[in-house]
Amino acid sequence: MADHALRTGAALARAGFRRFSTYRQATIAGLTTNMVFGLLRYYVLLATTVGAAGAVAGYDLAQLSSYVWFGQGLLTVVMLWGWTELSDRVRTGDVVADLLRPVNPLWTYLATDLGRAGYNFLVRMLVPIAFGAIFFPFYFPHAPATYPITLVSTALAVVVCFGCRYLVNLTSFWLLDVRGAMTVWLACSGVLSGMYFPIAFMPGWIAAVLQYATPFPSMIQTPIDIYVERGGLGGQLLRLLVQAAWAVAILALAHLVQTRATRKLVIQGG
Amino acid sequence: MDEARPYTRMLTAQVRSIVQYRTSFALDVTSQTVFTVLDIVTVLVTFHVTPTLGGFSQRQVLLIGAFTAFAFALADLTVGNIERLSFYVRTGLLDAVLTRPLSAMGQLLVLDFAPRRIGRVLFATGLLTTMLTVNDIDWTAWRVLLAVITPVCATVFFSSVFVIGASVAFWWIDAGQFAHSFTYGGRDFTTYPSNIYQGAFRRIFAYALGFGFVSYYPVLGLLGVPDPLGLPPWFVWGGPVVATAAALIAAAIWRVGLRHYKGAGS
Numbered sequence: 001m002a003d004h005a006l007r008t009g010a011a012l013a014r015a016g017f018r019r020f021s022t023y024r025q026a027t028i029a030g031l032t033t034n035m036v037f038g039l040l041r042y043y044v045l046l047a048t049t050v051g052a053a054g055a056v057a058g059y060d061l062a063q064l065s066s067y068v069w070f071g072q073g074l075l076t077v078v079m080l081w082g083w084t085e086l087s088d089r090v091r092t093g094d095v096v097a098d099l100l101r102p103v104n105p106l107w108t109y110l111a112t113d114l115g116r117a118g119y120n121f122l123v124r125m126l127v128p129i130a131f132g133a134i135f136f137p138f139y140f141p142h143a144p145a146t147y148p149i150t151l152v153s154t155a156l157a158v159v160v161c162f163g164c165r166y167l168v169n170l171t172s173f174w175l176l177d178v179r180g181a182m183t184v185w186l187a188c189s190g191v192l193s194g195m196y197f198p199i200a201f202m203p204g205w206i207a208a209v210l211q212y213a214t215p216f217p218s219m220i221q222t223p224i225d226i227y228v229e230r231g232g233l234g235g236q237l238l239r240l241l242v243q244a245a246w247a248v249a250i251l252a253l254a255h256l257v258q259t260r261a262t263r264k265l266v267i268q269g270g
Numbered sequence: 271m272d273e274a275r276p277y278t279r280m281l282t283a284q285v286r287s288i289v290q291y292r293t294s295f296a297l298d299v300t301s302q303t304v305f306t307v308l309d310i311v312t313v314l315v316t317f318h319v320t321p322t323l324g325g326f327s328q329r330q331v332l333l334i335g336a337f338t339a340f341a342f343a344l345a346d347l348t349v350g351n352i353e354r355l356s357f358y359v360r361t362g363l364l365d366a367v368l369t370r371p372l373s374a375m376g377q378l379l380v381l382d383f384a385p386r387r388i389g390r391v392l393f394a395t396g397l398l399t400t401m402l403t404v405n406d407i408d409w410t411a412w413r414v415l416l417a418v419i420t421p422v423c424a425t426v427f428f429s430s431v432f433v434i435g436a437s438v439a440f441w442w443i444d445a446g447q448f449a450h451s452f453t454y455g456g457r458d459f460t461t462y463p464s465n466i467y468q469g470a471f472r473r474i475f476a477y478a479l480g481f482g483f484v485s486y487y488p489v490l491g492l493l494g495v496p497d498p499l500g501l502p503p504w505f506v507w508g509g510p511v512v513a514t515a516a517a518l519i520a521a522a523i524w525r526v527g528l529r530h531y532k533g534a535g536s
Binding site: 176 | 291293294295296297298301302304305308311312315316318319320321322323324386442443444446447448450451452455458459462466467468471
């Protein structure tokens, strides 16, 4: 049974990978955009190090630069923005077909999303990082263990982000039009996840509340902080733990909300 | 007057259909406004870790950002939905638009008019007024003129960038993201003083593409600060020049693109 579920998951992940690797034009256009936004963020952060004379909020220039290029890559790997597939299917009623399948749609979509993330990791993440490493100051981790920990953290970031997106999409069972909820998500996720600026730039207590009490930094900030080795091995493991806790909590919540949503759907359908 | 009637009717229909979903619309207006607020918060947070940026104080940078926020919000409200062109091209809906005896551009603008963006314009107006007041500006007749034409030119400029960016869809259908480099990228570029950027990146964005004249040079003129990049003072009047050039280029590309369009084959 477990073996069967795993194989289904793997097949879905492969399909997700292939689906996104088909759009080459979109990939090239997206990469260009990542570079431009990376440059925009890099120069602003560079200017802060000049104004503040050296390290800013505990980051040196190489770490900030890595922060920018890593972040531009992560943005597409976790797919922070622009996923409305589930809500589109709720609005059109196609979601009924998803619910009739023997696999819970939460896991179907998660497996597909992991495949998509895998493709984006190879192309959309490694290219901006290589660009940053070649042309700008770049931070290379001192401890070899940092590489595997970063990889695990990136995977957890995908799961947390997927869970949040899934929850946002689920609201369309109640609201029908997901745009409002989606815009709230866009606004929060950008600024609170560390996408626009490292959350350590904010006053200490706000950063701490965000880090532990909200899932947002787990999607962008955490994998990068782990990569630039903030707080050494202890800091890395603590961050990983917080991230894992959020991954479990968000998936459980998504599962719960979906159960409630499908009950409502039955009532609507008579 | 009669010529405008079909457009106003389509516009009213569009606004009414959007306002139908009340909760969603209210959330939408609020959070769209929040976006512009967050852009400004980003500037504030940046100044939390550094006293100056490129030699400019927080107020001065916010004045630059306020001109940009206002112009971008107004251009986005009026012309921004031209971004949907790629959707019309891909689905072939553009065929339907072209068969009607109305202008294609006019139809696209009213068909997808997004009233939710009004909140941003209001917030940006307040911000710009505040920043013009709190900054130390020695008001002369010339500076008043500069303060008046800058938002107008910047709005025309951003509107043209939206049209040029959207026109890419006539040739390159999946490239919507590419245009974002110059629309949203241009907005981000012009939120900060141009002298913080370096090398080829600055030369391309500030001068070749003209973004430096959207808010950076006009604000230098208002503050009476010499350009750290060494350009002569009359460059602060570059706004109308780049706005006119951008508008002409946008009109040309749009026409060529529309003629290039061959339909979805349906």
